[in-house]
Amino acid sequence: GAVVSQHPSRVICKSGTSVKIECRSLDFQATTMFWYRQFPKQSLMLMATSNEGSKATYEQGVEKDKFLINHASLTLSTLTVTSAHPEDSSFYICSAGGALKETQYFGPGTRLLVL
Amino acid sequence: GIQVEQSPPDLILQEGANSTLRCNFSDSVNNLQWFHQNPWGQLINLFYIPSGTKQNGRLSATTVATERYSLLYISSSQTTDSGVYFCAVARTGYSTLTFGKGTMLLVSP
Numbered sequence: 001g002a003v004v005s006q007h008p009s010r011v012i013c014k015s016g017t018s019v020k021i022e023c024r025s026l027d028f029q030a031t032t033m034f035w036y037r038q039f040p041k042q043s044l045m046l047m048a049t050s051n052e053g054s055k056a057t058y059e060q061g062v063e064k065d066k067f068l069i070n071h072a073s074l075t076l077s078t079l080t081v082t083s084a085h086p087e088d089s090s091f092y093i094c095s096a097g098g099a100l101k102e103t104q105y106f107g108p109g110t111r112l113l114v115l
Numbered sequence: 116g117i118q119v120e121q122s123p124p125d126l127i128l129q130e131g132a133n134s135t136l137r138c139n140f141s142d143s144v145n146n147l148q149w150f151h152q153n154p155w156g157q158l159i160n161l162f163y164i165p166s167g168t169k170q171n172g173r174l175s176a177t178t179v180a181t182e183r184y185s186l187l188y189i190s191s192s193q194t195t196d197s198g199v200y201f202c203a204v205a206r207t208g209y210s211t212l213t214f215g216k217g218t219m220l221l222v223s224p
Contacts (some may be wrong), residue, residue, distance in 0.1 A: 034211065038156075043201065043214045091156055103148065104212060106158035 002028050004096050006107035009087040013084055014115055021079045021110045023094030029074035030096035034104065035067075038091040050077040117142045121202055123217035128192050128222050136187040136218045138202030146179055146205035148212065149187050153198045159189070161200075198222045 003026040005012075013019050015022075023033055031052050036044040048069050049057045056069035068080040081088050091111050095104040118141035128134055140147070149161040150207050162176040164185065169176055173192075178185040189196055199219050203212040 041219075043216045044158075044203075045214075046211055049211060093156070093158065095158075103160060103163050105160065106150070109156040111156075 002096070002103075002105040004094065004107040006094055006110050008110060009108060010113075012113045012115065015085050016083055019081045019084055019112060021092055021094075021112075022083075023077045023096070023107050025075045025077070025096040025105075028096075030077075031074060032097050033071060033077040033080050034095045035069060035077075036093045036095070038093060038109075039086040040091075044093060045078050047079075081112065086114045088112065089114045104107070117144065117204055117206065117213045119202060119204055119213055119215035121137075121218050124220060125219045126211065126221070128220065129224050130192060130194060130222055132192050132222075133190045134192060134220070136156075136189070136220075138185040138187070138204075138215055140183050140204050141170075142158075142183070142206065144180070144183075144204040145207050146210070146212070147185055148203050148205065149176055149185070150201045151196075151198050151199070152201060152217070158201070168216050189220075193219075194222045194224055196220060197222050 005024045007022045031103040035047045038044050047062045050069045050071040053072045058064045071077040093109040095106045121206045122137045147165045152158050152160045164176045165177045166178050166180040173190045175188045200219040201217045203214045205212050
């Protein structure tokens with residue numbers, strides 16, 4: 001099946017620093033990747049849709065200057081949390097569309113803790 | 116946007132028991148998926164089932180699109196089935212998914 005990786009799996013940083021999270025589709029090409037955020041004991045909330053070679057589409061209420069998304073190739077999308085603050089602490093999950101475009105395959109997630 | 120409601124919110128089972136999880140959605144959809152999120156956070160695809168019935172081992176799912184609901188059946192539950200089960204839908208085949216709040220399942224030995 002389709003495999004999606006994320007790196008790092010967890011990160012702890014100081015307030016004010018920037019953190020980059022990578023999402024890779026390992027065995028298929030994904031023209032579209034999605035970034036979600038999940039708070040403890042809550043559902044997944046879509047942050048943005050990342051399209052290869054074009055600007056990301058952000059959901060309402062998500063600051064595009066705060067959460068920078070780059071989809072430089074068909075197998076890699078990155079999310080950069082700029083000037084992170086404690087309220088940005090969360091579980092960030094990416095997904096990629098598979099060969100059957102209707103399905104999405106999810107990465108293992110990245111736990112971000114901002115001190 | 117589409118509203119997705121899952122029930123029950125929490126479920127505790129003894130190992131070996133069967134269970135049914137429900138997903139109601141507020142509008143017509145062409146994409147419905149069930150996921151299992153394990154205790155480490157990984158989401159695992161269970162079914163892509165915008166309509167009809169599918170089975171995979173001890174799991175099966177049925178979607179009645181005209182009545183806007185889907186059911187996930189877990190038979191002979193095992194402790195490894197514990198986690199959160201999410202239903203997610205989209206209006207078109209390849210648009211953004213809207214997730215329900217999930218059903219948290221705990222299977223005790």
